[in-house]
Amino acid sequence: MGLQESTVAVIGLGSMGLGMARSLLRAGFAVRGFDVNATALRALTDAGGIACASPADAGVGANIAVIVVVNAAQxxxxxxxxxxxxxxxxxxxxxxxxxxxSPEDARDFAARVGEKGALYLDGPISGGSVKAGDGELTFMASGSPEAFAAAQPALDAMAGTVYALGDEPGIGSSFKIVNQLLAGVHIAAACEAIAFAKSLDLDISRVFEVITRSAGNSWMFENRVPHILDGDYTPRSAVSIFTKDLGIVSDIGRKRKFPLPIGSSALQLFVMTEAAGMGRDDDSSVARLFAKITGLELPGAEEDA
Structure with missing residues (x-):
């Protein structure tokens, strides 16, 4: 690979973007990265990447740019x-x-990027920070065959699974929105269930053991409840992420006149948790909201106090 073919710009070095940058570095790419957080830039440098002063600086010499920021506005x-x-x-x-x-934003961005002479792959991701660091993310991607071909070397380094969902930008974002509806509902339900179990004076460690081997289990229950059992709300995925994503789901439903009662209830739980001061904490903090409302003591309650 020449310089351009081997250089990737990564914009956004949070828990996902930094892991993706590390996966690219392991695969032999030169990674030029930008983030507003100086600590994230130092972490990239420590991993062997090049910290840049702006998105424009990061793009120099690259023919692939991976944008891993929070939302459409960023x-x-x-x-x-x-x-x-x-x-x-x-x-x-x-x-x-x-x-x-939203799919509308993805289509708009694709058109505007195309006007600048570049290709655009609508490539939302799923899998969390651990899979980002392991190069095992799931990409729900859509775009032209040319965009897929140009992105493939980087996708090979970052992804365990790439779903090619269509030629039109916006399709990938639509799939991701469905995923986020389910993910948010499952997290909220898991937190409600484990708090309810605590209110019944059950050993919630035992509840976790039983439910994860029973029909009521979900991936989110199995993944998030250990955070609650450990009283560790270090943000692997923050409450504010689901306030945002379920908000997008709600906006789309309203525009399409499609009822989303379960998703809307989950959204309000995340909004309340964020309003209670836990927006930057792990999304399993919805369980702490239930604890605060009902006077329960979950593990880590002394640290919370």
Whole structure:
């Protein structure tokens, strides 16, 4: 690979983006990264990447840009506003957009990137920070065959599974929105269930053991309840992420006149948890909300106090 073919710009070095950058470095890419957080930039440098002063700086010499920011607004900033990454990329470069957003935003961004002479892959991700660091993410991707071909070397380094869902940007984002509806509902239900079990004076460690071997189990129950049992709310995925993502789900449902009563109830639980001051904590903190409302003591309650 030449310089352009072997250099990837990663914009957004949070728990997902930094893991993805490390996976790219292991695969032999040169990674130029940008984040507003200086600690994240140091972590990239420690891993062997190049810390850059702006998205534009990160794009120099790259023909693949991976955008791993929080939402559509941040994606728009790094793609189109001052010091944007697109204008500094190599000719024919591809942008892999990973943030959860509405299908309409994905289609709009794809058109505007195309006007600048670059390709766009609508590539939202799932799997969490551990899989990001292991190069085992799931990509729900859509875009032109040319965009897939240009992105493939980076996808090979970052993904365990790539679903090619269609030629039109927006399809991948639609799949991700369905995933986030289910994920948010399952987290909220798991937190409600384990708090309810505590209110019944059950040993919640034993409840976890039994439920994970029973029909009521879910991936989210199995993944999130251990955080509650440990009283460890270090954010692997923050409450605010689901306030945002279920908000997008709700907005889409309202525009399409499609009822989403279960998703809306889950959204309100995340909103209440964030309003209670836990927005930056792990999304399993919904269980702490139930504990605060009902006077229960979950593990780690002394630290909370």
């Amino acid at each position: 994606t728009q900033t790094v793609l189109f506003e001052a010091d944007n990454v697109v204008d500094s990329l190599a000719e024919g470069a591809v942008v892999i957009s990973c943030a959860t957003m």
